[in-house]
Amino acid sequence: xEFDSGISPINLERKMDQEPSFFAQIVGMVYKSTKTKSTxxxxxxxxxxxxxxxxxxxxxxxxxGLDEKGNLDVQxxxxxxxxxxxxxxxxxxxxxxxxxxxxxLIHSPADGNAPNDxxxxxxxxxxxxxxxxxxxxxxxxxxLYNSRGAHIIDPTGAPELQLAGKYSHQADELELYGYSRFAxxxxxxxxxxxxxxxxxxxxxxK
Numbered sequence: 001x002e003f004d005s006g007i008s009p010i011n012l013e014r015k016m017d018q019e020p021s022f023f024a025q026i027v028g029m030v031y032k033s034t035k036t037k038s039t040x041x042x043x044x045x046x047x048x049x050x051x052x053x054x055x056x057x058x059x060x061x062x063x064x065g066l067d068e069k070g071n072l073d074v075q076x077x078x079x080x081x082x083x084x085x086x087x088x089x090x091x092x093x094x095x096x097x098x099x100x101x102x103x104x105l106i107h108s109p110a111d112g113n114a115p116n117d118x119x120x121x122x123x124x125x126x127x128x129x130x131x132x133x134x135x136x137x138x139x140x141x142x143x144l145y146n147s148r149g150a151h152i153i154d155p156t157g158a159p160e161l162q163l164a165g166k167y168s169h170q171a172d173e174l175e176l177y178g179y180s181r182f183a184x185x186x187x188x189x190x191x192x193x194x195x196x197x198x199x200x201x202x203x204x205x206k
């Protein structure tokens with residue numbers, strides 16, 4: 001599972017997409033099970049394996065059930081999620097699995113092509129809104145925040161305010177469809193950018 005020059009190992013990515021058991025296995029290589037009480041330090045070989053598995057989780061961007069044309073097979077998506085949930089519940093890795101699934105879902109397609117269609121597929125929005133998927137929502141918003149990457153600071157805070165407006169608008173759309181928990185998570189992300197805009201203007205503004 002070594003990466004070469006930043007190129008994603010597409011075969012492993014496809015394997016995770018097609019085999020929920022493999023995704024669960026990778027999660028188990030990275031994170032300690034909540035059912036494990038041992039404090040023994042892992043061998044160097046296991047540490048290397050965990051490091052490679054961590055890279056694989058963070059450098060791949062698949063959405064389970066999404067085909068090459070960007071269409072979501074809802075049944076395949078739901079089956080994949082349920083199998084991962086079952087496997088990781090048994091292994092003691094459920095919360096971290098949900099967190100990592102949430103990170104992948106920022107690549108979700110929109111619900112349709114019309115101007116008034118929801119910005120994210122409704123099947124995915126419904127999943128992220130579920131009361132049992134708090135960690136998935138956390139992974140989603142954390143990944144959105146981190147996806148911005150390196151950037152030049154604008155002393156006016158305008159870019160941050162633009163992102164705050166975007167995520168606030170998306171939260172309002174989710175609320176209209178009844179996805180209130182997901183909407184609240186997006187509002188928190190919007191508020192984070194509002195805070196950063198104010199801090200930038202204080203620290204760098206004239």
